[in-house]
Amino acid sequence: MSDKPKRPLSAYMIWLNSAREQIKRENPNFKVTEIAKKGGEMWRAMKDKSEWEAKAAKAKENYEDAVKEFQANGGSSANGNSKKRGKAAKKPAKKSKKAESDEDEEDEDSE
Known part of the structure; x- marks a missing residue:
């Protein structure tokens, strides 16, 4: 058996992968983030x-x-490992010192 298939790319990502080299050639001093930003502008301006x-x-x-x-x-x-996407399980909220001391007093009272 193989791993679960990866989600498909969006139309924008397919286009960006094909246009990235052209953007780099036209703007050789652009950083990766600037290339992505320029790609987004070009995609929004695209008619068809x-x-x-x-x-x-x-x-x-x-x-x-x-x-x-x-x-x-x-x-x-x-291998039996299943990766779940999304947020990790929530950790229990920490109790404030006041809440802990109130519980301690209750425990002492019940003894």
Whole structure:
């Protein structure tokens, strides 16, 4: 079995990956963040995004097929490690010193 398929790239990311080299050539002194910012400006200004949206839709279809196949084959990674995305489990809230001292007094009273 293999790991769960990765989520497909968005139309913007597919386009940016293809346009990144051109942006670098036109602006050789740009930092990575500046390239991304310029890419965002260019994407927003673009009128016809249908080519990239079609590629993204195709990537999404392939991803959905891969996920179905993954789930049909057991749906877990080969080594049993499953990574969950999102926030980590919340830690219990720390008690204030006043709350702890109030509890201590209650424990002493009940003895």
